[in-house]
Amino acid sequence: MIYATTLLNNTHKKQQFKCGIRMLDDYLHTQAKQDVKRKLAVCFILADENDNVKGYYTLSSSSIQRNSLPESIVKKLPPSYNNLPVTLLGRLAIDEKYMGNKLGSLLLIDALKRGYENSQTTIGSLAVIVSPINDNAKQFYEKYGFIFLPNSGKMFLPMDTIASLFP
């Protein structure tokens, strides 16, 4: 079994992808390629040997307002930063045929690893953030330590926490 993610390309059969959430299906079918072209997101694909898409996720640069973060984190940061740099995990979805086989976890860990490595070597980023699409998604991310931010509805996982996953 090969678990390597690759950048979205023209050989991927994305039109058949179905995760049960229309917005996430439509995104891959019609918008992901455009977003990549416009540099709004990078889209990573987990595909089978015939290029059928088993799952995908997107990453983008983003920022989060200082006052939406917990005091325990904010107090360690210089006051001059009103907006703090973060990495946005914009979308993550697994095709219905493959759900429940830990591929969602695998893609999440792949995304966290990329975000963390980039924050070490390429572009500053304090945390990975997500906007959970519903309560199920919120529970999924909570399993991996994401903290819910009530002011913004976003969830975030500090890079320091991610670092401890990849010693």
Ligand SMILES: CC(C)(COP(=O)(O)OP(=O)(O)OC[C@H]1O[C@@H](n2cnc3c(N)ncnc32)[C@H](O)[C@@H]1OP(=O)(O)O)[C@@H](O)C(=O)NCCC(=O)NCCS
């Ligand atoms: C959420 C999703 C990515 C999970 O992928 P998956 O491959 O089915 O999940 P995994 O097999 O990796 O499960 C990992 C853990 O998360 C839990 N989990 C999986 N889906 C869950 C859900 N919808 N709600 C709560 N927990 C969930 C599993 O029980 C498992 O827990 P365990 O390790 O204690 O057994 C997938 O169901 C999906 O694509 N859903 C539709 C799109 C979506 O909600 N995306 C998320 C955010 S935008």
